[in-house]
Amino acid sequence: MALLSYPRRHPSIHLLILSAYALFLLPILDGLELGGDGLYREILRDETVLRLKELGKVIAFSDEEGVRFQTTFLGSAAVAVQDVLKLNSLEGTANALGEVRYSPESVGSYVEVHIEQGPVLEALHYPLAAELVLTLETLCKEPNKFLTYDEECGCFTEESLAGLVCTVGELLTWPSASNVIPGQVNFTVDIRAMDDKVRETIVTSFSRLVLQRCDDRLVDCAVEQKHAAAATPCDAELTSRLERATRSTISSMAAGVRRAGGETPVLMSGAGHDAMAMARLTKVGMLFVRCRGGVSHSPEESVMDDDVWAAGLALVNFIDQNAVDAAAATAAESDVASGFARPHWSQAAHQFGCNRAP
Structure with missing residues (x-):
């Protein structure tokens, strides 16, 4: 287990890589002035990733917002084999840049947790949602309206x-x-x-x-495109797993969630996330957490403690599913165990507090 040390000045959430079946979980390291992505990310990192740290190593992405170098997804794009560091004139040799890259063969999937940045989950009285499509951030969120x-x-x-x-x-x-x-x-x-x-x-x-x-009007004018990003579909399999993990989590919590139909919401996202860069490397999925009023990147950003707890439990359930599937895939490839042992996820989940009532 290698834990990279970074200054704790900014809200952050790190990445977990599972040995034998690589699974990336959770950015980021940076935030905007007077408002980042919330300290709930610190809590999820400490309570989920570090409890399971013996299974892999932790890395971190920096400058997802593009605050320092005026380009988004700087850290994740470097990991996803993009030459963003060279483009931004950072000192470093080609060999050094190559050290942070991962090959598609070494990464099984990537999952990111983020606040919704919209009012849908709050209106539905539901703590979590899986994500379907990522585009770019909007000031309003209307997942039921499609552009045709x-x-x-x-x-x-x-x-x-x-x-x-x-x-x-x-x-x-x-x-x-x-x-x-x-x-x-x-x-x-x-x-x-x-x-x-x-x-x-x-x-x-x-x-x-x-x-x-x-x-x-005889006015000089220049129009420059600083950034463009295509819509990024989340992987259907990962989205389905996140839905199942969320349902399992909500049903296991004593108070439960009273909502007609009981289905886990699946939203369209208008926000830019590291998942968009990581989609160049592997399949991606996202789990969104309810936030108050849809406010983000502001001192007024707020999430409820119980929703953060639910997100942590959903991650444990999701990782459990991933470990089971990875073990099955490994067994199918060989009659002899290849060294991959299914982690004691049930014990980890118990330590995390699956029986805790919100």
């Missing part, structure tokens, strides 16, 4: 644009005086959609419109 292209009329319908979200996050003016018309304005526009075709079309149309309006 009407092939017959050759355009996007008004309804198909209902889930499109555009955000002006940065706005810099010069000379920035209250009584002076700015001579220069720099701003960002963040365009996010569940459908890549919609997003690309809107980006192109918006850029042309801005350039045309500026040309009409």
Whole structure:
């Protein structure tokens, strides 16, 4: 077991790699100013990963937000065999960069836990949800609205644009005086959609419109695309396992969850996560935790203790399923045990407190 030491200044959640059947669990190391991704990640790391640490090693991703180097998924992209470190002019040799990379053959899957960043789970009175598709972060979350292209009329319908979200996050003016018309304005526009075709079309149309309006007014203008990411589907098998683990967890908790139908929600995510970078390396899945008011990256971000507890139990159940499947796969390949022994997950789950009532 190799535990990497990192400064504990930021909210973080680390990764667990199981020997014999590699399974990545949980980022990240960084956060934004005045609001990251919550200390619940520290709790999950301590109560889940470190209790099972004898089964693998722990690593960490840094700068998922792109705060320092203005590019997202810096740490996870390096692990997923992308040359982001070179692109950002960090000192380092080619050999050194290669040391942090993993080959697809060495990684079985990747699972990430995150707050929902939306109000759906809170409205459903349900603590956890599996994730279906990852795109980019939005200010509102409407998983039931899908962006669709009407092939017959050759355009996007008004309804198909209902889930499109555009955000002006940065706005810099010069000379920035209250009584002076700015001579220069720099701003960002963040365009996010569940459908890549919609997003690309809107980006192109918006850029042309801005350039045309500026040309009409004899204003110099430059449009630069800083980042683009395609929608990333979560692996169906991992999603199904996360659903089962969540149902098992909720049913084992004394109070239970009163919800019509009793099915685990499966959401569409509008947020950017390390899972998007890791999808280049292996199959990915996500588990979302209910948060108050859908608020994230803010000092007002909040989760309930019992929901964090439920997420930890769901992870233990999920890992248990993964270990059983890995053992079965190993046994099928050889008549003789190849050294992979099923961990004592039931004991670990008992130590973690499966019988605890919320």
